[in-house]
Amino acid sequence: MKSMKRTSGDLGSIDASITLQLNNAHVKETSELDLARLNTLLDMACYARGIDQGKTAFLIALDHTAPYQNPNFAWFKSAYQSFVYIDRIVVAESARGQGIARLLYEDLFAAAHRTGTHRIVCEVNSKPPNPASDKFHLAMGFEKVGQAVLYNGAKTVNYFAKNLG
Incomplete structure (x- = not known):
């Protein structure tokens, strides 16, 4: 299996402040970040792409080799040998319903498939609920x-996986 290499069209530290604004506008669905933590996440990412430099939408994913300290990532590491983990995807309210999330996911699937990674994983909040994300992920297979x-019962998540075949 080849590692997923990032390309020049990907998000990087130059885009981080723009991406950070969109991320932190949606902390209920993801989690709050500061600039240093976002840059660390971008440095670990095997895939970090956005629309309008992350102002309209972005997706950040890490492969199973990332040194990521996160309880959800750790759960997947214990369950699977090889995977790409979607840490976060955010689409601005004004851009929802236009197929942007689907476009980013399909691009991630193609990138993972090219490297021989055949499992994409993620988590979706069930407490607090995120029914739109549940519906989207089920529709994406x-x-x-x-x-x-x-976090002592403050959050409950469902873990999802998609095999690319």
Whole structure:
């Protein structure tokens, strides 16, 4: 399996402040970041692409070799040998319903497939609920593979995986 190499069209530190604004406008669905943490995440990412430099939408993913300290990533590391983990995807409210998330996911699937990675994983909040994300992931062919209660019960997530074949 080849590693996924990032390309010049990807998000990087030059885009981080723009991407950070969109991320932090949606902390209920993802989690809050500061600039240093976002740059660290971008440095670890095997895939980090956005629309309008991350102002309209972005997707950040890490492969199974990333040194990421995160309970959801750790769950997937214990369950699977090889995967690409979608850490976060955010689409601005004004751009929803235009197929942008689908476009980013399909691009990620193609990039992962080229490297021989055949499993894409992610988590979706069930507490607080995120029904639009559940519906989207099921429509994209993901299957629920687990669940976890995090942060002393403050958050519950469902774990999803998609095999690319």
